[in-house]
Amino acid sequence: MEPNTQPPKILVVDDSPSVSCHLSKVLGDDNQVIFADNGKQALEMAIREMPDLILLDIIMPEMDGYEVCKALKNDPVTKDIPVIFITARDQSKDEIFGLELGAVDYISKSFNPDIFKLRVKNHIQLKRQKDFLGMLSLVDGLTGIPNRRAFDETLNREWMRAMRNNTQISLMMIDIDNFKHYNDSFGHLAGDDCLKIIADKLSSTPLRPADFVARYGGEEFACILPETDQRGAITTAERLLQAVRDLNIPHPASSAAGYVSVSIGVASIYPSQELTCGALTALADKRLFKAKHAGRNCLAYTDN
Secondary structure, eight states: OOOOOOOOEEEEEOSOOOHHHHHHHHHHHTTTEEEEESSHHHHHHHHHEEEEEEEESSOOOOSSSHHHHHHHSSSSSTTTOEEEEEOOOOOHHHHHHHHHTTOOEEEEEEEHHHHHHHHHHHHHHHHHHHHHHHHHTTTTTTTBBHHHHHHHHHHHHHHHHHHTTOEEEEEEEEEEETTTHHHHHHOHHHHHHHHHHHHHHHHSOOOOTEEEEEEEEEEHHHEETTTTOOHHHHHHHHHHHHHHHHHHOOOOOOOOOOOEEEEEEEEEEEOTTTTTTHHHHHHHHHHHHHHHTTTTEEOOOOOO
């Protein structure tokens, strides 16, 4: 896993075209600068673009910068994006209020360009270092794919996004069949190698960029499918089932097949305020149990 080497993306939020143009000239050589001219647009772009840094004006019509910052920090998707207030206000009480809302800096519009560029650069470097360390903590040490913590954070984030956009989200819970018997037959080192191979196959089988495969724990994996209905989830599950079968890893002690196979439980939900993402996990787990009960090496997607 390598640190991010792409040019930093900076979202400038200001209703003054002249200010936006000036900031673009100051920062444009080393950064990708994008613009929003009101608070509502800024929140939409922050979620869609996931910038490294947001430069935010305070005085704007309808939704001021303080409201925008508060909304950004209350959203789990955008809460870690650093915000710098760029403003004509120079009262200490204004600066204190902005920093208390979660902004990382407060800069006057009458800034020195060279000092301003260095402050922006420092905040971006800190953000990227934090992101890199965060990524390391979200990787499973054995298989190299995302771990349970990464799964929990991603599911919560995608659940909130699906609820906001009124779209379905699907989840697959995946279990290697009779894995204890595999360890008993070949030893735990071979078992570790098997887990690595299965993890690599599940994560490398062609999926959409937004689909997310993680090691859930032990010999169990999970795959989050944003904006996916039951039909689409079933198609993906069938593809993963066959991809593992095609590995043809010998497993004479399996009750499901003479090779390593998996069982998959599939669940699809429209998120709502009355449910939590735990409801989706519980439903997928229930159907995984049904697939095992049906003889393993198969998928289940209904409760009947």
